[in-house]
Amino acid sequence: MDDLSQRKLQILQAIISDFIGSAEPVGSRTLSRKYDMGISPATIRNEMSDLEEMGFLTHPHTSAGRVPSDKAYRLYVNDLMPDYELDEKEKEIIDQKLNRSVVELDKTMEHAATLLSELTSLTAFAMTPAQTEAKLHYVNILPVDENTAVLMLVAESGKVSNTAVRLKHPCTPQQLEFLSKVMTHNYKGKCLNDILTMDLVKGLENDVEAMAMYQKDIQPSFLTTLESMLDTELYMDGLANIFDIPEYNDLTRAREFLDLLKRREHLSDVLLHRDTGTVITIGDENSDEALQDCSLITATYHVNGKLVGRLGVIGPTRMKYDKVKSIIEYMTDNISHAFRLAEGEGEQEDE
Amino acid sequence: MDDLSQRKLQILQAIISDFIGSAEPVGSRTLSRKYDMGISPATIRNEMSDLEEMGFLTHPHTSAGRVPSDKAYRLYVNDLMPDYELDEKEKEIIDQKLNRSVVELDKTMEHAATLLSELTSLTAFAMTPAQTEAKLHYVNILPVDENTAVLMLVAESGKVSNTAVRLKHPCTPQQLEFLSKVMTHNYKGKCLNDILTMDLVKGLENDVEAMAMYQKDIQPSFLTTLESMLDTELYMDGLANIFDIPEYNDLTRAREFLDLLKRREHLSDVLLHRDTGTVITIGDENSDEALQDCSLITATYHVNGKLVGRLGVIGPTRMKYDKVKSIIEYMTDNISHAFRLAEGEGEQEDE
DNA sequence: GTTAGCACTCATTGAGCTTGAGTGCTAACC
DNA sequence: GGTTAGCACTCAAGCTCAATGAGTGCTAAC
Numbered sequence: 196m197d198d199l200s201q202r203k204l205q206i207l208q209a210i211i212s213d214f215i216g217s218a219e220p221v222g223s224r225t226l227s228r229k230y231d232m233g234i235s236p237a238t239i240r241n242e243m244s245d246l247e248e249m250g251f252l253t254h255p256h257t258s259a260g261r262v263p264s265d266k267a268y269r270l271y272v273n274d275l276m277p278d279y280e281l282d283e284k285e286k287e288i289i290d291q292k293l294n295r296s297v298v299e300l301d302k303t304m305e306h307a308a309t310l311l312s313e314l315t316s317l318t319a320f321a322m323t324p325a326q327t328e329a330k331l332h333y334v335n336i337l338p339v340d341e342n343t344a345v346l347m348l349v350a351e352s353g354k355v356s357n358t359a360v361r362l363k364h365p366c367t368p369q370q371l372e373f374l375s376k377v378m379t380h381n382y383k384g385k386c387l388n389d390i391l392t393m394d395l396v397k398g399l400e401n402d403v404e405a406m407a408m409y410q411k412d413i414q415p416s417f418l419t420t421l422e423s424m425l426d427t428e429l430y431m432d433g434l435a436n437i438f439d440i441p442e443y444n445d446l447t448r449a450r451e452f453l454d455l456l457k458r459r460e461h462l463s464d465v466l467l468h469r470d471t472g473t474v475i476t477i478g479d480e481n482s483d484e485a486l487q488d489c490s491l492i493t494a495t496y497h498v499n500g501k502l503v504g505r506l507g508v509i510g511p512t513r514m515k516y517d518k519v520k521s522i523i524e525y526m527t528d529n530i531s532h533a534f535r536l537a538e539g540e541g542e543q544e545d546e
Numbered sequence: 547m548d549d550l551s552q553r554k555l556q557i558l559q560a561i562i563s564d565f566i567g568s569a570e571p572v573g574s575r576t577l578s579r580k581y582d583m584g585i586s587p588a589t590i591r592n593e594m595s596d597l598e599e600m601g602f603l604t605h606p607h608t609s610a611g612r613v614p615s616d617k618a619y620r621l622y623v624n625d626l627m628p629d630y631e632l633d634e635k636e637k638e639i640i641d642q643k644l645n646r647s648v649v650e651l652d653k654t655m656e657h658a659a660t661l662l663s664e665l666t667s668l669t670a671f672a673m674t675p676a677q678t679e680a681k682l683h684y685v686n687i688l689p690v691d692e693n694t695a696v697l698m699l700v701a702e703s704g705k706v707s708n709t710a711v712r713l714k715h716p717c718t719p720q721q722l723e724f725l726s727k728v729m730t731h732n733y734k735g736k737c738l739n740d741i742l743t744m745d746l747v748k749g750l751e752n753d754v755e756a757m758a759m760y761q762k763d764i765q766p767s768f769l770t771t772l773e774s775m776l777d778t779e780l781y782m783d784g785l786a787n788i789f790d791i792p793e794y795n796d797l798t799r800a801r802e803f804l805d806l807l808k809r810r811e812h813l814s815d816v817l818l819h820r821d822t823g824t825v826i827t828i829g830d831e832n833s834d835e836a837l838q839d840c841s842l843i844t845a846t847y848h849v850n851g852k853l854v855g856r857l858g859v860i861g862p863t864r865m866k867y868d869k870v871k872s873i874i875e876y877m878t879d880n881i882s883h884a885f886r887l888a889e890g891e892g893e894q895e896d897e
Numbered sequence: 898g899t900t901a902g903c904a905c906t907c908a909t910t911g912a913g914c915t916t917g918a919g920t921g922c923t924a925a926c927c
Numbered sequence: 928g929g930t931t932a933g934c935a936c937t938c939a940a941g942c943t944c945a946a947t948g949a950g951t952g953c954t955a956a957c
Contacts, residue, residue, distance in 0.1 A: 222950050237900050240951070258907045258950045298694070298710040332690060339683060339704040343649070347698065353690040353710050355698070359649040435808060438801045446797055450789045457786060573919050588931050591920070609919045609938045 199249075205232060206242050207251055208275045211263045215513050218441040220260030265478035265512060268490070272475050272516050279517035281525055285314070289526055297533045300354070300498060305430045307506055307526060312433025315519050317510035318456065322466055323428040324502030326350065329387050334378040336413065341365040346416050348424060350387070352498070356424040360416045364408060374405060374413065387425050391418065427504075429463050431456065442511040455485050456509075466505055471495045473524055478512045488512060492519055496527040498534040506530070550600075556583060557593050558602055559626045562614045566864050569792040571611030616829035616863060619841070623826055623867050630868035632876055636665070640877055648884045651675075651705070651849060656781045658857055658877060663784025666870050668861035669807065673817055674779040675853035677701065680738050685729040687764065692716040697767050699775060701738070703849070707775040711767045715759060725756060725764065738776050742769065778855070780814050782807065793862040806836050807860075817856055822846045824875055829863045839863060843870055847878040849885040857881070
């Protein structure tokens with residue numbers, strides 16, 4: 196049904212490229228002058244008229260040039276868009292900046308968000324994997340002073356999370372160490388998720404005092420710490436970049452955009468429900484109403500083959516899909532690679 | 547020289563109050579209508595004219611009302627400003643929201659920034675103390691897998707900092723534990739700052755293998771972790787609040803403001819150099835050029851009597867100095883109080 | 898099928914006008 | 928002498944109106 200002649204495609208492509216670059220509606224004259232396709236403006240106008248009827252172009256007002264519709268961007272992304280090759284310099288920057296802190300996923304992703312926003316001049320976000328399948332490696336409870344301790348959980352992935360705990364009853368280091376050992380023994384190798392629902396620690400039944408201390412002081416912190424380990428972390432950067440985008444050159448729109456991004460849990464939620472791999476959603480393709488004049492590009496990375504995190508940008512529908520997509524994919528490949536090696540086990544390639 | 551008659555003071559106060567509320571230049575008529583001071587607009591005009599000559603008022607343009615100058619705000623803050631009493635409800639909110647996480651200073655301050663921005667509708671920041679005097683409590687190196695470990699430092703204050711470390715040479719848990727013990731033995735009770743400049747660990751001289759491992763794998767991370775512990779942390783919230791402030795109802799100004807706040811190290815630096823106690827700097831009193839049409843209010847809190855952190859807001863010179871000041875001071879008092887108890891002198895705590 | 902020509906549309910810009918809030922000055926008043 | 932009424936003056940803001948120009952759609956000729 197979208198049976199577009201070669202010429203129509205060519206014109207559409209030209210309009211899209213031009214508009215992505217300039218943010219100005221594209222007129223028939225400009226087009227015929229800029230792109231030498233041996234066709235007069237009048238002819239272009241006829242073709243444009245057809246394209247508009249087919250839903251690929253719109254008109255801000257009668258006497259303005261044409262603007263690509265979401266549908267046009269979709270066609271562009273699917274079929275027309277050239278493969279953007281990052282140049283060596285860009286690759287080098289990414290390699291260098293990402294590999295700076297490749298031991299801790301959280302830090303890497305924080306850097307990734309910053310880097311991505313710099314490279315694309317858009318708002319970028321990076322999300323760490325949901326740790327639903329993460330297994331606890333061990334529990335440590337460290338004395339600080341007689342009323343305070345630090346509860347520390349280490350996952351098998353190496354992720355660490357700690358919370359300070361106020362002890363209502365003073366406690367000896369030995370007691371705390373004993374408790375750490377019991378807890379580690381009970382929970383080692385178990386999924387964080389499962390631990391949340393187990394309610395008692397075996398091995399304490401006989402020790403009334405330790406039991407009481409555990410239940411009153413430790414358990415509540417333990418549960419919140421577990422939860423904080425399970426949670427995905429969402430890093431964002433480049434919020435101020437929208438000020439450079441003509442589409443948002445207006446206080447209320449800029450404000451709306453920033454308000455949207457302030458609702459982090461909501462955004463996390465949206466992101467978590469996207470498919471694996473590279474996903475581009477354009478304008479009204481976003482089911483979320485607040486996002487319907489934005490485009491999102493996300494790609495996933497994996498750590499140890501299993502957990503899946505996301506990296507992406509959000510911006511106006513008029514964006515450099517080709518370039519942004521390439522950058523994101525190059526970065527996620529880079530991250531996946533780094534954290535596959537990190538695991539150190541031989542593993543089959545899945546890419 | 548600033549020998550203002552009672553009537554002039556009264557008029558000035560009225561202008562300032564009015565302008566703080568409305569953000570509109572105040573005219574003589576409005577004034578005489580709103581505040582019944584038994585004086586005609588013409589008389590007020592004469593007084594205003596005097597006040598302008600003395601530098602307390604300015605004129606955006608000939609036919610506009612008067613606007614208070616920075617000098618006027620200074621006078622207001624020093625002498626005219628009423629004491630603002632928080633009502634019980636506000637106090638309750640603060641007590642409640644701040645005491646939620648009173649064990650870890652970092653979390654408390656993060657909440658404080660959010661809360662303060664909500665209460666004042668301005669941009670708020672909260673800074674944790676510089677830990678220059680902090681002493682190391684102990685070092686822990688925990689095995690994750692044979693190539694990875696977590697290096698964990700605990701300060702006497704209970705502050706924890708950890709970094710994942712990639713081990714170039716596989717290492718047994720015993721080796722790591724040994725190293726932890728040696729390091730703890732060497733550094734326990736020492737200032738973080740001093741440790742940074744000590745370069746070798748005693749007790750490893752005879753163990754060539756451990757020594758090599760330490761130097762290659764652990765030491766670099768150890769130093770960066772120490773540094774990250776020393777650093778103050780700056781939390782900010784309410785950036786988007788500027789959109790509600792008429793002064794910033796203009797894209798370039800809003801943008802400048804956000805750009806200013808993006809330079810976090812710079813801001814940290816400015817904040818660190820402020821005096822202890824409550825400090826209000828108004829407009830051109832700020833030595834930093836970028837801040838010269840803002841006002842800053844900061845107050846300090848202390849932890850264990852020594853370390854000093856800051857809480858404050860940044861906003862237009864037209865702000866509710868009385869209210870904001872009271873809120874900040876109430877909050878810092880609250881925090882100081884909470885973290886004095888935390889030290890463990892009197893362990894009475896209400897919940 | 899393509900193109901030139903022409904009438905038409907409409908956002909944008911800027912000039913000119915009006916309005917109204919506000920001042921400064923002066924002369925009269927208490 | 929301090930206070931006030933009156934009046935001329937200023938100037939930002941908002942409005943209308945015409946000019947401009949980028950762009951379209953249609954038609955007729957190539």
